Amino acid sequence: MAEVVFSSWGGKVIDNRQGGEPEAAAFKLPGNYLDEGNVGAFMGWDGVIVLDKDVDIVTMAAEYMKRVQEKYCCAKCTPGKRGTRVMMDTLARILAGHGEESDLDTLTGLSDLLDNCKCTLCMTAARPILDTVKYFRDDYLAFLRGERKSKQAKSYRDKLTAPCMDRCPAHIDIPAYIEEIKDYRHDEALGTIRNRMPIPAVCGRVCPHPCETACRRALIDEPVSIMVLKRVASDHELLHVQEPPHKAKAPTGKKIMVVGAGPAGLTCAYYLALEGHKVKIIDMLNEPGGTVAVGIPDYRMPRPLLQREADIIADLGVEIEYGVKLGRDVSLRELKEQYDAVFLGTGAFKSKPMGVEGEDEGYNGFSEGGIHYLRKVALGEGMVTPKRVIVVGGGNTAIDCVRVALREGCEDSILVYRRTRKEMPAESYEVDDAEEENVQFEFLRNPTRLIVEDNTVVGVEVIKMELGEPDDSGRRRPVEVAGSEYVIPCDMVIPAIGQDPDLSYLEDGDYGIEQTRWNSIVTKGGTMMTDNEGVFAGGDCEYGAMTVVLAVGHGHRAARTMHRYLTEGKVYLDEEDAMEDIVNNLGVFDKEENLGIIGGLHREHQPKIDGAERAQNYEEIELAMPESQAVREAERCLRCYRVAMLAVN
Amino acid sequence: MINLKIDGKEVQIASGATILDAAETVGIKIPTLCYLKKVSPTGACRVCAVEVEGADKTMTACNTRAVDGMVVTTQSEKLSKIRRELIELLLVNHPLDCPVCDAGGECDLQDICYSQDVVRQPFGADDVNAETIDHWPLIQQVPNRCIMCEKCVKTCHETIGSSALFVNEKGDKAFVDKDLDKCDFCGNCVQVCPTGTMISKPFKFKARPWELRKTQSVCTLCSAQCQVEMHSKQGKVMRVTSEDGVTVNDGNLCVGGFFGHDYLNSDQRLTTPLVAQQETSWEIALDKVVSEVSNLREQQGGQAIAGLASPHLTNEENYLFQKLFRVALNSNNIDSEARFSSLRAAKVLNEQLKLNGASNPMDRIGTAEAVLVFGADLRSESPALNWQVQLAARKNDTRLIVANQRQTKLVKQAESFLQYRAGSEASLAGALAKLLVDKGQTDNDYLNRFVANRDELDQYLSNFDIDAACAASGVNRAQLEKAADHLGQASSVAIIIGRDVMASAQVENAVAALANLAMVSGALHGNQGGLFPIASKGNTQGLIDAGVAPEFLPGLVDYAAGKEKYASAWHATLPEGGADATGILSGIEQGTIKALFLAGTNPLVNFPESGRWRKALEKLEFLVVQDILSSDLTRLATVVLPGSASAEKRGSVTSLDQRVNKLRIAVAAPGEARPDLAIFSDLFARLTGKPEPSEKALRQEMMSLSGSYADVCQSLEQSNFCWKQAYTPENKSLTAAKPEIASPPPAEMQLLVGKCPFQFGTTTTYSAANNELAPAGVIIVNPEDAAKLGLAEGGQIKVTGPAGSASGKVMVNSMVPVGLLSAADNFTEMNIQQIIPSGSNCVAVTAKKA
Structure with missing residues (x-):
């Protein structure tokens, strides 16, 4: 980034205006805004950053407050609605040369009063204004004395965000839908969610909810149950037998092929269809959902609900053809020729090897991988699960495998993981659930060798591990304890180390599509377009195996850029996209923040079927949260909106 | 419980309560402006900001939940300043039109400025x-x-x-x-x-x-x-x-x-008595009535005289009306429009469940775990019940099941919508009862204890054919099962029965089936939920309780059985026989009934077969109309007696949920109009030579004679309302019925008569405000039917049934299914009741563009 002229960001003042050895800043702000110009300054919830000394900071403050008041203030509290209005008019008066010095006291006083706001939108919007009055007082005085004329930047770019919505890869307007639930407007809440996510029944159940790790409520008690509230909104529509109100725009005549009916593909198709484009999805499976359908067991994600989400998307005019595999039944070249644009959402279905002797010998009782095991079970493809099963790995797939094995009649379902429970990448509640279902855990063990009799696996030799120094991921590296090997007998071994995309459909030449060295597709600058114009990609095939919600985020972003590609012939990021990325890079959640209020309220949990007995079937184990409880939970939301604005020179 | 300290006072309060709730319990008043108890807190004005120990910022009392150990300060200089500044902000650009503002003198903003000492405006x-x-x-x-x-x-x-x-x-x-x-x-x-x-x-x-x-x-x-x-x-x-x-x-x-x-x-209010449509004195008008009816009574006996009373009259008025007829005129030809709906339902419920009206106060709907709204458009028929259902479904996690022929507004809040066909009500209710029994979702102990014929109920339900019910109602089995599950899984159930059921031709069967369902689903038992038949008009319940029907004495006492008791209480001989509304109509047509007294009721618009009624009334020798508004009916009358509206008189009225409410005089009746009770008392005295009974004496007499009102009247003297005796059935007192199941309805186009959401009877059609919203009747047509018939929104449609034709404006709306038309009976001009057969609310019609 460019050198900082001044910054009050995060309460740390860096002032290089007087020259001397410039002090460096720790935040990440780009030096330029797309190809529009240089970033001159940035204002937001945590202060002011000036990169270009020529930016008229008073004019920028006036513009910032005008946008806060006229574009974003929800008007739902007095200090916000009227306080920012008075600030806006006061700043405008100063710019016009009609200000008085007492106006600066008014701005300061109102900044304090805005601490009483209902939410943090206007409250935090006062912060940069206060900082400008404090640190750019001479500039204000110059205006007050009539010595300066207002100078607008080339452009100003703004963005409404919140820590949760920033952290959510799909950038759902979380505070909005939570407030709608609080106000008993579940259908409107669902509408807000669908603006960014067309599969709320899925993401209301199996999302790892990174948003909740950025919930400010956690700083005073516990994070808001954001994911479950999404399910509540989605269940409300289902329970009340309502149809979604959305309608597609008039047909554009453009044809799009989406490869893969997983979360990325479905999302991309949904938003393109809403724009009026004719979308066709092909998928190699015989049902929608991709990894969600065949990789997440029904007790977590009932497939009829997934089917309903796909049906809703199909009702917008999206054609879905199942059983068609790219590279086998049709080539990318053919698709490219027949369609105006192609989206690749082919997922990551190839299991990573364990790196253990004998794993590629094709022994009986050695599963190709966790994702394969889950898929075969889900599709009823004759997978017989024996009595004693070892699953190797510590992620969500590994947990799903040990729990599915129990449901498939296995008596001893054993998870082998080379670190401890604390380091497991699986969600901790999933690990708890597995434990409750009597899954056995072998921590700090790593497989070294398969024990085979008559071409059949009868056990796994493991070596004990201990934790050493932290590695790149920040987790302590497991180190083998020499000579500690022993054998755990079993009838089946399922490696669930991870998955990679299978891009073999690009084998006939990469068709101009760049790949990473770990076999994923490269897209450019947040546009989701590959090197090959008109071919876009997103989800696991682009990022590597990741989350449903990331795939949704990709699908949505791709639909936006594809729409521009189809209608304007250009692929670019608009203000919303670009600012989303800039703010995301800067970071919105501050885990050190002192909120200045007290909490003391526990997070509400949805009821769950308890005990090991539930592991006998695939009934959903998490039950719907009653709406009254959801409203109580929604009341805990602090509505942590923030407004950011860039001055571009 | 949570313990906290507010302004130094120790407060204990239930978990979940807000700081504001907690403060209220110890009498600490925190200023508020946007707070409204009956809705969720908004936290908009921020005026209730308080200081909480440990928090640098203020927190708002209205929407911050109290937490154990909290220490709250509600008054400080800091808070006063914040509150003052917040209100000053509210006043930025607030117009200075208080002198002509509608809220002037009752404005919360004025009040809070005053109480918080807001005397300047620093913000511009x-x-x-x-x-x-x-x-x-x-x-x-x-x-x-x-x-x-x-x-x-x-x-x-x-x-x-x-x-x-x-x-x-x-x-x-x-x-x-x-x-x-x-x-x-x-x-x-x-x-x-x-x-x-x-x-x-x-x-x-x-x-x-x-x-x-x-x-x-x-x-x-x-x-x-x-x-x-x-x-x-x-x-x-x-x-x-x-x-x-x-x-x-x-x-x-x-x-x-x-x-x-x-x-x-309204300028249509009746203000002077009329004889032969000429204004006259009360003396002359009442003399005329007395001489005419006395003559008839002498010459042809009381059976030549008939009277219809009204749900617009008070309990005391209805009571005196029937007594006037039975004692003074020796006629038992008395009835009311309740004959066509509520009374028929009441008879079934009284017989089967010993229930007269609702089984619980209506606020028990809001807390029931499941609510079944059967054949009711609550928004039109009973807004107050709708608010209860709103509370239940929106805030209390209640499962809502709507059974209706039309897609009412409530459907979008329902988890089950059973859209049935006319005539299949009993099938649908029976199928739900059977499913509850089959699924084992009934309270056997309760049924064994209270139901006299448990075996018959079991046998009836075991023979019940659900598939036939599905075929008759058009509701599929999965929908039925889902609805039954909602009912069965709930620990408390409310069943609301509306006009579509109670005015239908099959009301007896339908209500009997719903009574069975009420027993089986547990609606009749416990403190939550209940059975709620919606009495059709204002004081229909009081009218029924007062005994204005030939077969009942006050308190739903069978006429034949109670005759002796009442005769001795009234020191009179009571007449034999007696015609109900239908009998009165044919009696007039046949010439056996010569004189009719209509008190607050208008058969020309409100009764089915209204056209036939018009012809009959024209035939009468003597027609007395006592009413408050002039109409086609008053123009037919020999004598018109101007009565009083409920705002203009004293008395009591009884709500659908058994609340006896006291009317107070807000304004005097216009001109020479008199309270209806005074008119009846005067007539009673003139005809019997006895002194005029007082309102209080009448109430006491009525209450002491009618079981469920006993002891009520004492408390009513001091308060605004009191409850009739609670519904507490005795062991083995409930009887399961074996209602007949109707065959599927005919395929022709049906017209269903209901109520306009913006009008109440014909009364509010004299209110300019209501007429601004609904000036005339419309006939609602499904878009498919409209297209078939070539009808457009706002065009004219003519419907013809066996009894006649009516026409009106078309409203195209998919709330009615294909094959069903719907119209309201509130409008004199359209007069939809003229095509409806007696004892029904639905008729096969042909429809065409008019």
């Missing part, structure tokens, strides 16, 4: 003047005066369920806007508005609040009987309001209660 902003919204019917919105408390928005959504209001625009330009299509024009937005933002157009500039005299009374436009305050000035009711928290309706009113009172001031 550019002066902007938002335009007043004047294009909404009946309600004006002045955004300049709005403090954005959202009380209106929340009440509209959470309490009323209309969800018409919303906040539009951002920042200081934000204002409360309305989706007119969703508005029910209940006026609650006006009522809850703390400033003069939401204004009632009919009331605007009519009076200052301090000029108004307030009278506590009840609204009698429907049988829920909301508690109201009538505000009058110079002898006219200017507006009607209701107070939150202390009324059974929690301050909520509907379009009838809030706007409908205008008929009181």
Whole structure:
């Protein structure tokens, strides 16, 4: 980034205006805004950053407050609605040369009063204004004395965000839908969610909810149950037998092929269809959902609900053809020729090897991988699960495998993981659930060798591990304890180390599509377009195996850029996209923040079927949260909106 | 429980309560402005900011939950300054039109400025003047005066369920806007508005609040009987309001209660007695009545005289009416429009369940775990029950099941919608009962204890054919099973029965089946839920209780069985026989009935076969009409006696849920009009030579003679209302019925008669406000049928049934299914009842463009 002229960001003042050895800043702000110009300054919830000394900071403050008041203030509290209005008019008066010095006291006083706001939108919007009055007082005085004329930047770019919505890869307007639930407007809440996510029944159940790790409520008690509230909104529509109100725009005549009916593909198709484009999805499976359908067991994600989400998307005019595999039944070249644009959402279905002797010998009782095991079970493809099963790995797939094995009649379902429970990448509640279902855990063990009799696996030799120094991921590296090997007998071994995309459909030449060295597709600058114009990609095939919600985020972003590609012939990021990325890079959640209020309220949990007995079937184990409880939970939301604005020179 | 300290006082309160709740329990008053108890807290005004130990910032008492160990300060210099500044901000650009503002003198903003010592304006902003919204019917919105408390928005959504209001625009330009299509024009937005933002157009500039005299009374436009305050000035009711928290309706009113009172001031009010359509004195008019009926009684006996009373009359009036006929005229030809609906249902429920009216107070609907709304358009028929259902479904996790022929507004809140075909009510209710039994979701101990013929019930249900019920009703089995599960899994069930059932030709079978379902589902047992038949009009319940029917004496006592007791109490010989409304009609046609006394009832519009009634009435030798509004009917009468509206008289009325409410006189009746009771008393004295009975004496007599009212009247003297004796059936006192199951209805186009949501009987068609919303009847047609018949929205349609034709404007709306037309019976001009056969609400019709 460019050198900082001044910054009050995060309460740390860096002032290089007087020259001397410039002090460096720790935040990440780009030096330029797309190809529009240089970033001159940035204002937001945590202060002011000036990169270009020529930016008229008073004019920028006036513009910032005008946008806060006229574009974003929800008007739902007095200090916000009227306080920012008075600030806006006061700043405008100063710019016009009609200000008085007492106006600066008014701005300061109102900044304090805005601490009483209902939410943090206007409250935090006062912060940069206060900082400008404090640190750019001479500039204000110059205006007050009539010595300066207002100078607008080339452009100003703004963005409404919140820590949760920033952290959510799909950038759902979380505070909005939570407030709608609080106000008993579940259908409107669902509408807000669908603006960014067309599969709320899925993401209301199996999302790892990174948003909740950025919930400010956690700083005073516990994070808001954001994911479950999404399910509540989605269940409300289902329970009340309502149809979604959305309608597609008039047909554009453009044809799009989406490869893969997983979360990325479905999302991309949904938003393109809403724009009026004719979308066709092909998928190699015989049902929608991709990894969600065949990789997440029904007790977590009932497939009829997934089917309903796909049906809703199909009702917008999206054609879905199942059983068609790219590279086998049709080539990318053919698709490219027949369609105006192609989206690749082919997922990551190839299991990573364990790196253990004998794993590629094709022994009986050695599963190709966790994702394969889950898929075969889900599709009823004759997978017989024996009595004693070892699953190797510590992620969500590994947990799903040990729990599915129990449901498939296995008596001893054993998870082998080379670190401890604390380091497991699986969600901790999933690990708890597995434990409750009597899954056995072998921590700090790593497989070294398969024990085979008559071409059949009868056990796994493991070596004990201990934790050493932290590695790149920040987790302590497991180190083998020499000579500690022993054998755990079993009838089946399922490696669930991870998955990679299978891009073999690009084998006939990469068709101009760049790949990473770990076999994923490269897209450019947040546009989701590959090197090959008109071919876009997103989800696991682009990022590597990741989350449903990331795939949704990709699908949505791709639909936006594809729409521009189809209608304007250009692929670019608009203000919303670009600012989303800039703010995301800067970071919105501050885990050190002192909120200045007290909490003391526990997070509400949805009821769950308890005990090991539930592991006998695939009934959903998490039950719907009653709406009254959801409203109580929604009341805990602090509505942590923030407004950011860039001055571009 | 949670312990906290507020201003040094120790407070203990239940978990979940807010700081404001906690403070209230120890008498600490925290100033509020946007807080409204009946809706979820908004936290908009921030005036209730308090200091909490450990928090640098203030926290708002209205929406911050109390936490154990919290130490709260509600008064400090810091807080006073913040509150003052917040209010100063509210006053930025607030117009200085308090002198002419509708809220002047009753404005919460004025009050809080005063109490918080807001005397200056340090803040300035550019002066902007938002335009007043004047294009909404009946309600004006002045955004300049709005403090954005959202009380209106929340009440509209959470309490009323209309969800018409919303906040539009951002920042200081934000204002409360309305989706007119969703508005029910209940006026609650006006009522809850703390400033003069939401204004009632009919009331605007009519009076200052301090000029108004307030009278506590009840609204009698429907049988829920909301508690109201009538505000009058110079002898006219200017507006009607209701107070939150202390009324059974929690301050909520509907379009009838809030706007409908205008008929009181109608220029069509009857103000002088008429004989042969000529104004005359009471003396002459009453003499005329007495001489005519005395002659008839002498010459042809009491059976030549008949009378129809009304749900518009009080309990005492209806009681005296039947006594007048039975004792003074020796005639038992008495009846009312309840004959066509509520009375028929009441007979079944009384016989089967020993139930007369609802089994519980209506607030037990809001807390029931499942609610079944059967054949009722609650928004039209009983807004107060609708608010209960809103509370239940929206806030209390209640499972709502709607069974209706039409897609009512409530359907979108239902988890089960059973859209059935006319005539299949008993099948549908029977199928639900059977499924509950089959699924083992019944309380066997309860059934064994209370049901006299448990074996017969089991046998009836075991032979019940669900598939046949599905075929008859058009409801598929999966839907039925789902609804049955909702009912079966709930520990408390409320069943609401509406007009579509109670006015139908199959009312006896349908209600019997629903009574069975009530037993089986547990609706009759326990403190929550209940069975709620919606009495069709204001005091229909009191009318039934008063014994205005040939087969009943007061208190639903069988006439033959109770005759001796009443005869001795009244020191009279009671007449034999007696004709009901249908018998009276044919009696007039056959010439056996010569004189008819209509008290507050209009067969020309309100009764099925209204055309036939018109011909019959024209044939009468002597017709007395006692009413408050002039109409085609009064023009037919030999003698017209001007009576009084409920706001103009004393007496009691009984709600659908067994509340006996006291009417108080808000204004005097116009001209020489007299309270109806005074007219009956006068006639009674003249005909019997006995002294005129007093209202109080009559009430005591009625209550002591009718079982469920016993002991009620004493408490009524001191309070606004009291309850009839609670429903407590004895062991083995309930009888399961074996209702016949109807065959599938015919395929022809049917017309269903109901009620217009904006009108109440024909009464409010004399109110300008209601007529602004619904000036004339419409016939609602499904879009497919409209296309088939070549009908367009707003065009004219003519419907013809066996009894006659009617025509009106077309409303194209998919709330009615294909093959069903729907019309309201409120409109004299359309007079849809002329094509409806007696004892029905539905008829096969041919429809065409008119």
